[in-house]
Amino acid sequence: MIIAPSLLAADFSRLAKEVRRTSKSGADWLHLDIMDGHFVPNISFGPAVVKAVRPFTKLFFDVHLMCSKPEILLEPFAKAGADEMIIHVELDEQVEPLIWKIKSLGKKVGLAVNPPTTISKVEPFLDKIDLLLVMTVNPGFGGQEFIHETLPKIQQAEAWRREKNLRYQISVDGGINFQTAAECARAGADTFVAGTSLFGQRSLKAAVTKMRKIANANDPAFADLKV
Ligand code: DX5
Numbered sequence: 372m373i374i375a376p377s378l379l380a381a382d383f384s385r386l387a388k389e390v391r392r393t394s395k396s397g398a399d400w401l402h403l404d405i406m407d408g409h410f411v412p413n414i415s416f417g418p419a420v421v422k423a424v425r426p427f428t429k430l431f432f433d434v435h436l437m438c439s440k441p442e443i444l445l446e447p448f449a450k451a452g453a454d455e456m457i458i459h460v461e462l463d464e465q466v467e468p469l470i471w472k473i474k475s476l477g478k479k480v481g482l483a484v485n486p487p488t489t490i491s492k493v494e495p496f497l498d499k500i501d502l503l504l505v506m507t508v509n510p511g512f513g514g515q516e517f518i519h520e521t522l523p524k525i526q527q528a529e530a531w532r533r534e535k536n537l538r539y540q541i542s543v544d545g546g547i548n549f550q551t552a553a554e555c556a557r558a559g560a561d562t563f564v565a566g567t568s569l570f571g572q573r574s575l576k577a578a579v580t581k582m583r584k585i586a587n588a589n590d591p592a593f594a595d596l597k598v
């Protein structure tokens with residue numbers, strides 16, 4: 372189980388401190404949301420900011436590109452310190468070449484699918500990716516409410532992984548809190564991106580620990596766990 376706090380919900384006026392705080396929280400990854408003001412109606416930050424915070428942690432950098440033209444950004448983010456780059460399946464015919472480009476840069480590949488997009492769109496790429504990101508809100512903003520209709524997509528992703536004997540991670544992103552993380556874990560998710568629900572707590576460490584317990588509770592070995 373991977374817990375990936377999303378930097379979007381951190382205090383931007385003290386980013387380095389927030390990154391260090393995440394590092395000490397016991398989180399596995401740092402999720403970095405890149406918004407271009409075109410693919411989504413918001414702008415976040417770019418490679419220069421990723422590069423600036425990179426020295427403050429050894430955490431795995433999970434870079435989520437909500438961008439119409441990721442091809443111009445892959446190299447800059449790779450150089451800035453990304454460990455994985457996630458592109459969106461809604462980019463259609465661009466998806467395959469983008470996957471190969473990310474691989475050629477020596478980085479892990481993620482593929483994201485938005486709530487209105489059918490999950491069948493990702494199927495042709497499943498054997499080429501390291502992670503499938505099921506968006507559980509419409510991307511663009513933190514703090515939105517979890518869309519329950521996305522749960523069957525997680526189940527389908529899990530079923531495919533089993534049937535096809537593949538190993539991609541199943542990540543969920545948007546509106547993930549202690550309640551919805553449990554629902555996603557039951558549906559088959561193993562990677563939990565959460566902004567507001569984690570950074571909103573006084574102790575990020577306690578929040579990460581709690582979310583990990585909830586995610587693991589899906590595992591029969593933790594069935595009796597009380598959180
Ligand atoms: C949404 C982003 C998310 C966002 C999640 O567009 O992709 O990663 O940070 O934020 P919360 O957890 O607040 O919904």
Ligand code: ZN
Binds near residue numbers: 377402403404544564
């Ligand atoms: Zn994201």
